Amino acid sequence: MQKILPTVLLIAGCIAISCNKSAVESSSRQKNDPENSAQFTDPSKNLSIYLTDAPTRFDAVYIDIAAVEAKIDTGMHQNDDHFGDSDQDEDNDSKTPADSARNHDSYGKWVALNFTPGLYDVLALRNGLDTLLASGTVNGTVRKIRITLGEKSYLVKDSTERPLTVVTTRKNSYLYVNLHRDNRQEDSTKVAVWIDFDLGRSIIRRGNQYFLLPVLKPFFDSNSAQIEGVVKPGAAAALIKAYNATDTATALPNRNGYFKIRGLKEGTYSVLFDGSNEYKDTLVNDVATVRGKATTLPEITLVQ
Numbered sequence: 001m002q003k004i005l006p007t008v009l010l011i012a013g014c015i016a017i018s019c020n021k022s023a024v025e026s027s028s029r030q031k032n033d034p035e036n037s038a039q040f041t042d043p044s045k046n047l048s049i050y051l052t053d054a055p056t057r058f059d060a061v062y063i064d065i066a067a068v069e070a071k072i073d074t075g076m077h078q079n080d081d082h083f084g085d086s087d088q089d090e091d092n093d094s095k096t097p098a099d100s101a102r103n104h105d106s107y108g109k110w111v112a113l114n115f116t117p118g119l120y121d122v123l124a125l126r127n128g129l130d131t132l133l134a135s136g137t138v139n140g141t142v143r144k145i146r147i148t149l150g151e152k153s154y155l156v157k158d159s160t161e162r163p164l165t166v167v168t169t170r171k172n173s174y175l176y177v178n179l180h181r182d183n184r185q186e187d188s189t190k191v192a193v194w195i196d197f198d199l200g201r202s203i204i205r206r207g208n209q210y211f212l213l214p215v216l217k218p219f220f221d222s223n224s225a226q227i228e229g230v231v232k233p234g235a236a237a238a239l240i241k242a243y244n245a246t247d248t249a250t251a252l253p254n255r256n257g258y259f260k261i262r263g264l265k266e267g268t269y270s271v272l273f274d275g276s277n278e279y280k281d282t283l284v285n286d287v288a289t290v291r292g293k294a295t296t297l298p299e300i301t302l303v304q
Contacts, residue, residue: 229297242269
């Protein structure tokens, strides 16, 4: 298995995936919908998918990614932002003819994206860092992203490697991300989506075993809010958590104490600085955020 150490770029923080229209899984058109006979005829667009991390306290987390696909709606449903929301995620998961006859895609087609399979250190993708994951072009509306996980994911804690067991009820290790207009940055020539892989909520420990139940959230910067700042000292090994009644996100500062949380909904948050090594926690309330902007907090110093 190829271990991929992402090339990081300091641009607001995420993994870029651009995709090509290659291997396609055929799917059935939605019944009783007269619009399905009309096909999307707009020019091709470059699709980019960016992956970023809401981190947790580990040395590294390597996620085995085997494939990335996009669900493309080629019918004339562009003005219906929630068309296909009820489409089952399990569509096309089974390759047997009998199952496919009972459980088929109700619209569109899956497009396999150009992508390098391997182990991705997702924990390295935080505080404004990103890397290109895949690239290509599509025709139609991007409704979903499907990520296929391999079986070799693991984490490193206290310099010891520990396997990550994927928790799934499906026959295949598929992760699905549903997309709407507020998740896609789009113009006449390109589409971009950022996906936050929330490791803090995705990794579950039971005794000496670690399980991966992935939590993914799509967003893009100009339609979401950010919180950034500096926390010291480094010995406190702080974990930062921004939360309110409807949204939660985390960050781990870099060596200089800088942190950045992205993909937040506009609103007011409490920000908890969770200290380690006997450093006391600090809570900052009433942090207001604005869509498309970063809210910068005063420098925080934790004490023992």
